[in-house]
Amino acid sequence: MDPPQIALQREFRRVLMVYKFGIDEMMTKINILREEFGFTHDHNPIEHVKSRLKTPESVVEKAVRKNLPLTLDAIRENIYDIAGIRITCSFVSDVYRIFDLITGQHDIRVVQVKDYIARPKPNGYRSLHAIVEVPVFMSDRVQPVFVELQIRTVAMDFWASLEHKIFYKYDKAVPAGLLDELRAAAATARDLDVRMEALHDQVHGSRQSF
Numbered sequence: 001m002d003p004p005q006i007a008l009q010r011e012f013r014r015v016l017m018v019y020k021f022g023i024d025e026m027m028t029k030i031n032i033l034r035e036e037f038g039f040t041h042d043h044n045p046i047e048h049v050k051s052r053l054k055t056p057e058s059v060v061e062k063a064v065r066k067n068l069p070l071t072l073d074a075i076r077e078n079i080y081d082i083a084g085i086r087i088t089c090s091f092v093s094d095v096y097r098i099f100d101l102i103t104g105q106h107d108i109r110v111v112q113v114k115d116y117i118a119r120p121k122p123n124g125y126r127s128l129h130a131i132v133e134v135p136v137f138m139s140d141r142v143q144p145v146f147v148e149l150q151i152r153t154v155a156m157d158f159w160a161s162l163e164h165k166i167f168y169k170y171d172k173a174v175p176a177g178l179l180d181e182l183r184a185a186a187a188t189a190r191d192l193d194v195r196m197e198a199l200h201d202q203v204h205g206s207r208q209s210f
């Protein structure tokens with residue numbers, strides 16, 4: 001890295017705290033939903049939740065890759081996934097339900113939605129992505145913060161974590177045979193989601209009744 005990139009990284013370390021607070025705000029919302037479902041319904045749509053903050057190194061790398069000016073403002077305005085939360089649900093209907101419950105909250109602004117469940121990526125990747133903006137109440141101001149949400153089923157998550165490992169093991173040049181296998185495995189994961197949802201509906205009645 002050259003000196004301007006190193007200087008930006010140092011400056012960025014100070015503002016990273018606000019993104020951590022953005023994650024905290026969102027995690028509170030998600031935990032409230034999760035606990036409330038535990039009390040009031042016989043089925044909890046959220047299996048598990050993970051969060052992560054991008055490191056200053058990877059934020060600056062992304063800024064360089066996107067040809068952004070190396071300034072904090074350019075990073076704040078153009079890099080949406082500094083704060084990330086991944087919510088894993090049991091069923092596909094739960095994914096959309098959780099999405100609606102979070103994005104329907106009045107202090108949340110939805111900036112962008114990518115529905116890779118309705119339109120999977122060519123490699124087979126499925127997941128519902130949303131960039132939301134959440135207000136963080138600091139001592140002297142209210143700071144809106146972008147948070148990337150990835151909401152997916154257990155089957156989608158299983159596939160994505162293996163694909164991610166394979167992708168990096170082969171340094172992004174995955175042999176064609178393995179890519180075919182991964183696409184086939186993604187189709188199997190999709191079929192499993194359909195079957196599990198049908199079974200769940202048989203036992204609990206249609207999810208639409210919620």
Ligand code: 0O2
Nearest residue numbers: 080081084114121123125129150159160161162163164165
């Ligand atoms: P990490 O370490 O997980 O954060 P952009 O952010 O707009 O430049 P893009 O690709 O347009 O990039 O955004 P998109 O499609 O919303 O995907 C962003 C994140 O989704 C990725 O983050 C991955 O976490 C996940 N993702 C997207 N496509 C795939 C895929 O094909 N396989 C797997 N396993 N995960 C995927 P990062 O930044 O790549 O990494």
